[in-house]
Amino acid sequence: MSQTQDPAGGGIQTRSIGVAVLGMGNVGTEVVRILEESADDLRARVGARLQLRGVAVRDLAKPRQVDASLLTDDPAALVARDDVDIVVELMGGIDPARTLIRHALENGKSVVTANKALLAEYTGELATAAAQSRADLYFEAAVAGAIPVIRPLTQSLAGDTVERVAGIVNGTTNFILSAMDADGDDYDVVLKEAGRLGYAEADPTADVEGFDAASKAAILASIAFHTRVTAADVHREGITSVTSADLLAARKFDCTIKLLSICERVRDTDGTQRVSARVYPALIPLSHPLATVGGAFNAVVVEAQNAGRLMFYGQGAGGAPTASAVLGDLVMAARNKVHGGRGPLESTYAKLPIASIDDVPTRYYVSMRVADRPGVLAQIASEFSKRSVSLAAVRQEGAGDDARLIVVTHRAPDRAQSECVAALEDMDEVLKVSSVLRLEGTDD
């Protein structure tokens, strides 16, 4: 924190807080713009001027909306500058972001980051560095863009017991599933369209295979349950096998299909508690608040013992919305530099064990082509009942070569459910199990 006279100041603010921005993509560009355009407001809110010391980019030659003298392709040197108090990391990826952030924190510089992949692996290491040097590590922008989720979970609900966090936290897959649902188009067609509109990246793997949603589930589960949860702890299934036929069939059950990130406190019969974190496409009733979250929007539903059910909704991605979350963290980190104090530390005291997906009670929706002859339904039902999975609904459709059976189960351990499906696949009477999805958002 520089004690030099603030040139634009006059009045009580004579200090400035040095800010380094690493990465100048969509979000970085917006952060730099807001730092400049809202400089006076930010100074009033922080109690000191936020002074941009430099912006680290990969390609110095590319034209940017910032004074060229601020650009550097040496992020390590920028982070190490004495006049940098806060580092805003928006480069993404594990390396070199991990090293840069750790170095910043080890040197007492606070860090604001939107890097979910990094946090989902290395929050422990980074939080330890922050704790030791009394620096802040803020990451509201890492989950659900502009929507305040991290702060409500770590602060507003700090006196409550969170039971469940379920969210639509990946805009790309929500855009794709919403479009498939609305237009009846198939996955491949909509994915191409999403790419053309800028909603999907050239390599969409991180989004469509659920890696991004899994990183966010790990972050949410960690803070909701005061337990360190990493991406490897999250059961993950993507949306690539969801078909427009599935969405059409879901409608017949008054449901739609969403890619959900679910973090749940699972209680065994003996009272033992475990944490389940999982990502998969699931049917949810059209009446569920998450069902109406369309396009690139995000929403997170939190259920806590005393607060009941809360929902947070808004824009989950995009330059300006994500920059809003970054700036909120930046102002808080800067205020702490000015007024003393610090944000919440990582809280992992509960150290709950991770529940395997096998043990988590789920509901299944299974659609299959079957031989059109008497007794098939009874045989299929018996495979479920053998494994103590009871059926909530069975629907037969078509006839002859096109005879189809749709089964919806009641809650039972996921392992039992998947064993039922495996048994169905072995039955001669079942010609093809065409779709297996879970059903979420129901009370029973």
Added chain:
Amino acid sequence: MSQTQDPAGGGIQTRSIGVAVLGMGNVGTEVVRILEESADDLRARVGARLQLRGVAVRDLAKPRQVDASLLTDDPAALVARDDVDIVVELMGGIDPARTLIRHALENGKSVVTANKALLAEYTGELATAAAQSRADLYFEAAVAGAIPVIRPLTQSLAGDTVERVAGIVNGTTNFILSAMDADGDDYDVVLKEAGRLGYAEADPTADVEGFDAASKAAILASIAFHTRVTAADVHREGITSVTSADLLAARKFDCTIKLLSICERVRDTDGTQRVSARVYPALIPLSHPLATVGGAFNAVVVEAQNAGRLMFYGQGAGGAPTASAVLGDLVMAARNKVHGGRGPLESTYAKLPIASIDDVPTRYYVSMRVADRPGVLAQIASEFSKRSVSLAAVRQEGAGDDARLIVVTHRAPDRAQSECVAALEDMDEVLKVSSVLRLEGTDD
């Protein structure tokens, strides 16, 4: 903060934080319960044990769910105790709450309060006391119960520019309007029912006349616009004149009626900014996110320049949900006592002037009985056009003695709109202006 050995401790936590609770109604009872039931979790999250030193009540004889030795009818003595570090004020009303809170803050004790009426008048005085003694003044529970709204506005959006906050923040009136809408019952009938079910108090004035919603609007406007706004600055209209016929008529325009608390940054043509804070029942389109908020639920929609539109939804009242918000604040205040640092101070640097409702652009919905003869519509339209208010929709209903005209206007200064209505009331052709409501939540 006592440095004595924590009897239940062992391990690193050797300090305890003394808590005084003032008032043991619904919320206070839940706060005391959670303090006890979640003691171990709270200790782990705070880094010290939260120790309940006493509970101030009016009637010592009334049986309570708390150790009788903790009860006192002398709140001032309880607040003054050396071993009280944080005061939780849940007694409501201006006096003696105001004096007790001020004394606590002046003595460096942090305060958590849910007292919206007090905050809407005296935040300035209380915040000054808090700033001088470096104590915290937290009040998440004062607006929208369990729903995090204060913290998102003061922290998450600290780097953004809020344009508008619009919310359903009074559960009683929302219950009444929802029930009138669903059942077609009249206001008086539903109000009685609400009282019977515990949704309305014996004297419902504060709720149905909009005083409660106005207090909350003042609090929201203050923090959203960094300007001190008090209840007196809020234009306030209640729901007592809303009829079931109004709700029925609203449906014909694909709208419903909600009591809204609206805080808006109003920009004049010369760029001058003012703050409008207002409470009134208004038509909103059924497609608007607030239209589906039913019963005793609350929701707040925030529009900010970079974040876009955010929505927060949940239980806005009730013992346990409100206690959840209180406990979140209590944990944060206690953490600050343990780790140093403090929450955000009151921020009033923007000092925006308050806009009179007269100057705020609004849209009107006017329903009237008219004489059924040629030229009436033209005469009525001319009263609007004379005052530069343009009409968005006109609908004629019934005939003869029952001829009615419904007019919906485009946006124009509220003074012009109300002058039009006054002119209509003076017209011989207008037999009765039966309903005047504003229309909100439309883009045009």
